[in-house]
Amino acid sequence: MSDEILWSKLKQGDAKALREIYDLHICDLENYCKKFTKDIELIEDVLHDMFVNIWQKRDTIGHTDSIMSYLCVSIRRDLIKRINKSALIISLENTEKLDTNFSISAEDILIQEENSKIDKIKLEKAFEHLSHRQREAIYLKYYNEMSYEEICTVMDINYQSVRNLISKGILLLREKMIMVNVLVFIQILQLMYFK
């Protein structure tokens, strides 16, 4: 069933639609939450509150044709608010200072399969050079497979900023991977000639 129809069913008070939305997205939502905090209890509370909330406010909540991004917006806002509880001024821009955990975990199979130059460990190392926001955008794009427009909504930034985050992120990733290659090469040279 398409998102707009599932959502309109929810708005009409169909409890089965709520359950379906829950089943469809709970795992991805949990994954997303874990990039912000390791506190499972907090994550469960945030997820619980959000589902109770969208049911109770179903008459007044807005329309969406992308349920996952709608839920991510709400989850992200709530999570950051609760993590930053001590801070007086809460700003979404604060994510940069948060200890987010968007670390990549490349699969092993692809290396032999595609015969490409991508090495799992090198990629994971290179990923650490990216900013939190670049990592989050890349996570939403390549893991949740969101469209650029959906990422705009979730991260609350404009289209060009999303494109820049991802473009610069990918570029940096590729540069750092090449750097790692060069470093390894130099080390080998040193071993061969200067020992």
Place this chain on the structure above:
Amino acid sequence: MENKDTHNFINNLVEDESFISWVKSDFTEDDDIWSQYIDKHMDQMDQINEAIGLVRAIDFKDDNTIDTKKLWQRIESNIQIETPIKTTIVSSLHRWRLVGLAVAASVALFLVFRPGFDAEKIVNTGIGQEITETLPDGSDILINADSKITYDTKKWDAERNVTLEGVAFFKVQKGSKFTVQTSQGRVEVLGTSFSVNQRDDIFEVICKTGKVAVTHSASSTTVVLNPGDMSVIENGKLVLKSAENGVTHKITWIEGVYTFQNASVSDVIDELERQFAVEVEVPQGIDSTMYTGFFNKGDLNKALYAITWPLGLTYKVIDNKVILSAE
């Protein structure tokens, strides 16, 4: 080390939405496009491979530890879901009568539906009603108030054909040709979402995603709609109103919003009556006045205010009757 063009070439691929979904779907989605692309760019196979490798490599750990069943129970216990409980206790005396009734009912059903011969399914919405119908292939139709759709469940696999009287939004699964027949003309698509409005002599189609072919029976003309385009009938001719300069035509009724652009007041009142199941009394001479604006399906009073205020009218609601009068 690496020149700028190669760099851009790989980056462009890695950031391309269609490319990403092709790689992430294990080369099934949009495969025809990318197979062709690769044939044309054989000399750049190394870079393409690197792009593929990178998209596949960017992955994040699945990290699921929450007991989702338990969490759902907690959510469920904190919301009041009205589940109608139907328990009927039938006394043994009445049971036989019920069996008799059941037999009679199944005979009647057999007579009406003639199973095996007729597999036509009709879905009819009343005034103020909105129904979602899921078709055998998983396509969805959101049927607006006072509308009717008909389709053949048996022939569905052979031809995806729906007859529509009224207004509906279609979200069509990819597959063979999908046709919507109306008295004014037909709409043909492969897999997309669009809305059709065919009331009286209106025949209005708005395309939301994909491509839609609209054929007008009377003038036997066809136009092709891209996302954001709309087709209407003007002076007996099929006219394409394309999405230009960022102005796209939107299907607002599926969000509960009814918009009007230079519509006659009588058309607006008709829609209001249809959506709220009310009867509206209009002062004389106002029918042909033009109205531009919108109303929301959520609240009758707000909707009435949105319509009457620009027209300089006041309204009164008595049960399901609405009386409009000049100020």
